[in-house]
Amino acid sequence: IAGITQAPTSQILAAGRRMTLRCTQDMRHNAMYWYRQDLGLGLRLIHYSNTAGTTGKGEVPDGYSVSRANTDDFPLTLASAVPSQTSVYFCASSGGFNTEAFFGQGTRLTVV
């Protein structure tokens, strides 16, 4: 039982580089989300998708983009990384907005 798989597990990235964080779920959930977790700031929503083909902005979307070409995959792209994007990134999914949410193991990203 895989659930949600995120890749890579960790990454050190030079500022200005482009990076895509991958997220795949095998639960056929309609809704998917990207959060970042920072000490003192907690978990904040970056982008979400309530079904394949649609996406929406969360609390902190600037500098990030997402796509949802199919049900299973929800990649997060940093077009030009900056040090303030150093964080732990979590992908999550749920069957709908009123059902249990499940989280991946996270990607620890350091931008230098």
Add this chain to the structure above:
Amino acid sequence: KQEVTQIPAALSVPEGENLVLNCSFTDSAIYNLQWFRQDPGKGLTSLLLIQSSQREQTSGRLNASLDKSSGRSTLYIAASQPGDSATYLCAVRVDYKLSFGAGTTVTVRA
């Protein structure tokens, strides 16, 4: 804007004692409330989900209550064990958004 508060921020108890973790939220128009556990350097593990129409939910040694009108939820963990040491997060759902508290870090001393 929904604000979620968890008090206390940290808790240390001897093994066998019952744990009581509190969560409060400012906007009572929620779909549901979910409790998570997070171990250091790991992802979030779902513990319990309470729908807005429910008053409580139980799973093994865990029991969570919800008082939507007063904006409060409490997670009870009976007969704590060292393996219960972790950070516990509550999150409330409104539409697409899950709003998280900062968490309560629990240490259970053997």
